[in-house]
Amino acid sequence: MSHVPAPTPPARPLVTERLVLRPVRSGDVPAVTRLWTDPEVRRHLGGPVIDSVIRIxxxxxxxxxxxxxxxxxxxxxxxxxxxxxAAGRGGETEVSYQFLPEHWGRGYAREAVGAAVARALEAAPSVVAVTQEANHRSRRLLEAVGLEHAESFVEWDAHQVLYRRSR
Known part of the structure; x- marks a missing residue:
């Protein structure tokens, strides 16, 4: 008889002044799919995701x-x-994010990512985030929510920057 682990309970919603971060629902899939296919969103993320991967x-x-x-x-x-x-980088927790272009420049990403980092640090000793060196907007956002440049490296044929914040 094999033991099947219990499913992970959904995360409790995280509420900020203007936003709610909650588990993805089926009605969210069209917007999330746009994140995976929009060339502007994916410019520093390796380009739009292919159809077979999107379906999965x-x-x-x-x-x-x-x-x-x-x-x-x-x-x-x-x-x-x-x-x-979990990022696999020494047990650290990794935060990543994507926002639809029509919502850029209004502070939503900073508010959401800042709240996610703060919540993650309640349980994890540190949080990391990786962005392309060329993604200046993302780098400013990570610095604004208290992450600091920790290292630079090349991955996926692009210069990357790892940011970290510890408790």
Missing amino acids: RQRRIVGAAGFHAVVRAEDGVVLGLVTVE
Whole structure:
């Protein structure tokens, strides 16, 4: 008789002044799919995701632990996605994010990522985030929420920067 682990309970919603970060629901899939296919969103993330991978992701993301739809509290519009997961980098927790271009420049990403980092640091000794060196907006956001440049390296044929914040 094999032991099947119990499913991971969904993360409790994280509420900020203007946003709610909650598990992805089936109604969020079209907006999340746009994140994976929009050339502007994916410019520093290796380009748009191919169709076969999108179909797999669409089946797996609803209710998946670590994935948080970022919705505007006032109207429930999906603005983006924040992911919080074990990074494999010495047990650190990694935060990543993508937001739809029509919501850029309004502070939503900073608010959501800052809240996700703060929550992650309640349980983890440190949080990391990686972005391309050329992604200046993302680098400013990470610095604004208290992460500091920790190292630079080349991966996926691009210069990357790892940021870290410890408790």
